[in-house]
Amino acid sequence: MTSTPVSRPDEVRRYNRSSLLRLLHVGGPVTRARLATELGLNRSTIKTLVDGLAEAGVVEERVPRPGRGAGRPSLLVLPQPQAAVVLAVDIQVEHVAIALVGLGGLILGRNSWNLHRRTREPGEVITHVLESTSLLAADLDLTPVACGISVPGVVRRADGRVHEAPNLRWSDVALGSRMSGALDVPVVVGNDAELGALAEYLRGTARGTSDLVFVSADIGVGGGVIAQGAPLRGASGFLGELGHMIVHPGGRPCYCGNIGCWETEIGESALRTALSLPATSPRGAIIVELRELGADPVASVKVLGEFAEWLTLGLVNVVNLFGPEQVVLGDLFAALPPVILEQVSDEVRKRSMVSRAVGGVRIGKSSLGADVKLLGAAEAAFEGVLDSV
Amino acid sequence: MSEPILHITGLNKTFGPVHVLHDIDLDVRAGEVTALVGDNGAGKSTLVKCIAGIHGADSGTVEFQGKPVHIRSPKDAAELGIEVVYQDLALADNLDIVQNMFLGRERGSSWLLDEASMEKAARETLASLSVRTVKSVRTPVSALSGGQRQTVAIAKSVLWDSKVVLLDEPTAALGVAQTRQVLDLVRRLAEQGLGVVLISHNMADVFEVADRIAVLYLGRMVAEVHTKDVTHGQVVELITAGRSGDIGLARPEHAVL
Numbered sequence: 001m002t003s004t005p006v007s008r009p010d011e012v013r014r015y016n017r018s019s020l021l022r023l024l025h026v027g028g029p030v031t032r033a034r035l036a037t038e039l040g041l042n043r044s045t046i047k048t049l050v051d052g053l054a055e056a057g058v059v060e061e062r063v064p065r066p067g068r069g070a071g072r073p074s075l076l077v078l079p080q081p082q083a084a085v086v087l088a089v090d091i092q093v094e095h096v097a098i099a100l101v102g103l104g105g106l107i108l109g110r111n112s113w114n115l116h117r118r119t120r121e122p123g124e125v126i127t128h129v130l131e132s133t134s135l136l137a138a139d140l141d142l143t144p145v146a147c148g149i150s151v152p153g154v155v156r157r158a159d160g161r162v163h164e165a166p167n168l169r170w171s172d173v174a175l176g177s178r179m180s181g182a183l184d185v186p187v188v189v190g191n192d193a194e195l196g197a198l199a200e201y202l203r204g205t206a207r208g209t210s211d212l213v214f215v216s217a218d219i220g221v222g223g224g225v226i227a228q229g230a231p232l233r234g235a236s237g238f239l240g241e242l243g244h245m246i247v248h249p250g251g252r253p254c255y256c257g258n259i260g261c262w263e264t265e266i267g268e269s270a271l272r273t274a275l276s277l278p279a280t281s282p283r284g285a286i287i288v289e290l291r292e293l294g295a296d297p298v299a300s301v302k303v304l305g306e307f308a309e310w311l312t313l314g315l316v317n318v319v320n321l322f323g324p325e326q327v328v329l330g331d332l333f334a335a336l337p338p339v340i341l342e343q344v345s346d347e348v349r350k351r352s353m354v355s356r357a358v359g360g361v362r363i364g365k366s367s368l369g370a371d372v373k374l375l376g377a378a379e380a381a382f383e384g385v386l387d388s389v
Numbered sequence: 390m391s392e393p394i395l396h397i398t399g400l401n402k403t404f405g406p407v408h409v410l411h412d413i414d415l416d417v418r419a420g421e422v423t424a425l426v427g428d429n430g431a432g433k434s435t436l437v438k439c440i441a442g443i444h445g446a447d448s449g450t451v452e453f454q455g456k457p458v459h460i461r462s463p464k465d466a467a468e469l470g471i472e473v474v475y476q477d478l479a480l481a482d483n484l485d486i487v488q489n490m491f492l493g494r495e496r497g498s499s500w501l502l503d504e505a506s507m508e509k510a511a512r513e514t515l516a517s518l519s520v521r522t523v524k525s526v527r528t529p530v531s532a533l534s535g536g537q538r539q540t541v542a543i544a545k546s547v548l549w550d551s552k553v554v555l556l557d558e559p560t561a562a563l564g565v566a567q568t569r570q571v572l573d574l575v576r577r578l579a580e581q582g583l584g585v586v587l588i589s590h591n592m593a594d595v596f597e598v599a600d601r602i603a604v605l606y607l608g609r610m611v612a613e614v615h616t617k618d619v620t621h622g623q624v625v626e627l628i629t630a631g632r633s634g635d636i637g638l639a640r641p642e643h644a645v646l
Contacts, residue, residue, distance in 0.1 A: 095576070112573045113597035116617055132569060139536075139566035280615055282600045284420025288582040370580060 013049075016041060018387045020049050024059065024079040025103055025386060026202050031064065033074035050077055058083040058103070058389055079104040084389045087144035087183070088378035089129055090192070091151050093167040093219040094283070096125060098132055099371075100142055101378035103389070105203055107371070109140045122162075122173045130182050146185050148381030149175060150192040150373040152220055154241070157233065160189030166255050167219045188380045192216075193242070194231055195376030196366075197224025200328045202379050205367045209326045213318055215242060216330035216372070217271070221263040225322055232322075243267070247314050265310035271332060274307045287335045294337035301339060308340050312347045319352040319361050330366040341365060392455060394419045394584045395440070395471075395553050400449030402432075402439055409435050411609045413449070417553055417584040422575060424595040424616075425588045427605030428628055433588045436605070437555045441473045442466040454552070472546035476558035480538055482531040486523065487511045489530055490545045514548040515540075518574060536567030543574055546583070553584040560594065572598050592621050606631035611638050 016039070023038060024030065030038070036046045053059045057080060064076040081102025090097045097112035111132045118124060137143060153165025160176015180187040190198075197214035206212040210229040216222055223242025225232040243263035244256050251260030264270060268286070272279060275289050293300050301308075315327060327348075329341070345363035348355060355361040366372050393416035402410040410432050417423055427433050438444045440451070442460040451458055453469050460466050466473070480489045487504075490511050497503035511526045523537055530538060539559050546554045556575065560568040568591075576598045579585045589595050595602060596616060604612045604627040611631045619636070626633035 097573070109570065110573050111569045112576055113569075114576070114599075114616070116596065119596075135566040135569065139564075139570075280617070282421055282579070284579040284582055284600075285418060286420070287580065288419040291582060370577070 014387070016045065017049055017052070020046070021053070021058070021079075021103075021386045021389060024077060025105065025382065028104060029076055029078040031074035031076050035077065050075075056083075056389075081106040081108060082142065084382075084385050085142045085144050086378050086381035086385060087133055087147040087185075088374045088381065089147065089149040090374040090377055091125060091149065091168070092192070092373075093120075093152060096129065097371075097374055098129055098136070099374050099378070100133075100136060100140060100144060101375070101381075102142075103382075105375060105378065107374070108142065109136050110374075111136055120168060122170055122175070126175070126178055126182070129179075133183070144183070144185060146381040146385045147179060147183055147187045148195070148377035148379070149179065149187065149189045150195045150377040151175065151189060152192045152218060152222065155189050155191050157188075157190065160187055162189065186381075186384055188377075188383070190377065190380050191222065191224070192218070192373045192376075193222030193224035194233070195224070195380055196222070196330055196372045197226050197328075197376070198231060198379050199368055199372045199376035200330075200366060201226045201229075203368065203375055204328065204372065205364055206326045206328050209324075211322070211324045212326045212328060213242075213322050213324045214328045214330060214366075214372075215315070215318065215333065216366075217267055217332040219268050221267050223318065225324070227322065242314075242318060245314060245317060247310065247317070262310070262314040266307060266314065268332060270310075271307065274304055283332075286332065290332075290335045290337060294339075297337070297339040300337040301343070304337070304340050308344050312344050312351070315344065315348045315363070316352045319348060320354045323354045323358065324361060325358070326362040326364070328364060328366050330368075330372050331370070334365040334369070336365075393417055394454055396452040396455075397440070398450050398452075400436070400439060400451075401447045402435060402444060403447055409608050410439070410446075413605075413608075413610050414613075415603060415610060416613070417586055418601075419552065419584045420579055420582050421600040422579045422585045422587055422598050423601045423603055424599035425586055425603050425605065426590070426592075426595060426624065426628055430607075431605040431628075432608045433605055434557055437473065437557050437586070437588060440466070440555060441471065467549070470550065470552035472549060472551040472554050474539070474542045474546065474554065474556045474559050476561040480530045480542060483529065485529050486526045486533075486541050489541060490514070490548055494549070510548060511544075514544050518544055518547060518577065534567065535563045536570050539563065539567075539571050540574060543571070543578065547578070547581070551583065553586070554578060555586045555588075557588045558590065559587070560589070560591070568594065592624060595624070596621065604628055604637070606638070609638070612636050 019039060032046050036043050054061055060078045060080055061075045064073050081104055084103045085100050088099045088101050095112055095114045099110040100108045102108050151162050151165055152167055154163040162170055162173040162175045164171050176187050176189045193216055196216055200206045200214050212226045214224045221243030244261045246258055246260050247262045248260030248265055252264040253259050254261035254264050349360045368375055395417035397415040400410055400413040425433050439446045442463045442465050487508050491507050495502050496507050508526055560571050572594055575587060599616050602614055602616055602624060612627050623633040627637050631638040
């Protein structure tokens with residue numbers, strides 16, 4: 001066992017304080033007694049820490065409802081959302097959503113708008129985000145202390161530079177520095193799928209699963225990987241683009257320059273084609289169609305059989321590569337008919353060698369709905385905040 | 390499919406000698422926000438009231454989910470799953486959020502209301518829309534801000550599992566910050582698969598949330614276009630002149646009178 005590299009008493013206290021806050025932020029309200037067991041700290045240490053946080057207005061203590069056990073019930077410690085608020089921005093190809101998210105992961109207020117042609121340009125998006133943020137913050141009387149941004153593209157983690165976001169037609173945008181310059185708070189920019197994976201790991205169905213893959217379909221298909229409890233990142237933070245794994249040589253051309261990328265077979269436009277919807281139909285129409293189809297298992301298999309096969313094929317590769325305990329399917333995939341999801345999971349478990357070895361990978365849909373990337377962006381922003389609250 | 394959930398053809402309405410709506414055709418599709426725009430007096434609110442069953446139409450057919458229907462009263466509309474949200478924040482001030490959401494359709498026996506289940510349903514509905522700005526569902530509506538009231542009114546349509554929501558200038562009485570929060574909710578309603586009709590005067594709002602724009606000009610439907618295909622300027626021309634380039638009414642020299 002390695003010892004923690006902290007030695008001076010105030011450093012120890014700060015370390016304990018931020019681990020306690022992290023526990024409250026991710027796990028929600030807990031009793032003092034639970035805090036003591038979870039953190040392995042003395043009860044009096046917990047009291048000092050909680051008293052300090054309560055005085056600073058970061059937590060509130062409440063007497064819980066009388067339990068069944070004997071003795072005086074331990075006080076319940078509740079994080080106060082307003083104590084630390086971050087700005088989360090989710091930039092997607094067709095719309096942008098922003099939210100002010102409080103301690104504990106609560107969305108306190110939100111805005112969103114559609115993007116068309118000119119309003120999709122980086123400058124326009126940044127201006128609109130800043131303007132909406134100041135209005136929302138003023139209306140709710142909150143001040144964000146950090147900002148997390150999710151972008152569907154290749155992003156350099158260190159300075160938040162968007163190298164390439166082809167579906168948005170952005171290239172080489174200094175998003176991080178432009179936003180931090182205007183907001184005057186630390187800004188973290190991340191790939192949307194990576195942040196989605198983070199949200200699933202901390203708040204979604206995969207909570208506490210140390211190895212997971214999050215795959216989602218927006219216009220493009222993206223994947224994020226959490227390996228042994230930490231996000232997997234490539235050289236200088238450029239994450240692997242799962243959607244551009246080539247699965248169909250001789251298939252459809254992809255904008256990335258290759259032919260037969262996974263995205264061309266299972267992305268939004270492929271789904272539209274499979275459902276024989278016109279190319280102009282919006283996201284909501286696809287969801288409605290999928291929901292109606294879900295009521296009829298036979299028709300689902302007939303319409304989406306080929307789509308499911310491509311999804312299976314790619315997932316087998318993904319599972320064999322990363323060996324996750326759980327695969328979480330997000331966005332449009334979460335709306336797929338249950339019979340299709342079942343078929344895909346069964347097939348992947350049957351065909352993947354790694355899945356057979358680990359006794360069957362769990363495959364399920366996201367429980368966070370459309371907010372998954374927004375919550376992921378908030379968590380990325382919170383990473384730096386919890387130490388300084 | 391892309392069959393419209395609500396399909397209106399040849400709808401006419403007169404108030405005495407005034408012919409307000411001329412042969413209106415309108416399609417509302419599930420999962421889309423259709424913006425209904427037009428100048429003052431173009432007939433937007435009348436059209437919504439005809440759909441909602443407040444005014445009876447003189448002629449025309451209405452198909453809902455592919456079946457012809459006759460909407461004679463607001464109750465008929467509500468039974469079909471058509472909900473209307475008005476600009477003047479039509480909620481009962483003296484009642485709380487739960488009571489407002491269930492007004493006239495309370496749960497429970499005739500002797501005792503099932504308060505617990507209504508409260509739970511109201512709370513779950515607000516949570517499903519991730520509306521967390523209201524502290525308690527037992528807050529009287531008079532204590533809420535304009536934006537929060539409109540949120541409650543919209544949440545009502547989700548609670549009742551509506552298929553189509555008609556919003557008659559839902560943001561007219563609101564400030565800028567609250568308008569944006571309500572528009573966000575409108576956009577997310579469509580993403581949940583509801584058919585949404587939004588009446589608005591504000592072009593910026595329309596372009597932010599609408600997938601499709603329907604333009605009324607002096608009681609006639611002059612254009613139904615995809616938001617992607619048009620510019621601000623073109624929509625303004627359609628509203629004020631009834632035509633813009635090739636879209637809208639035919640040029641006067643070709644018009645059949």
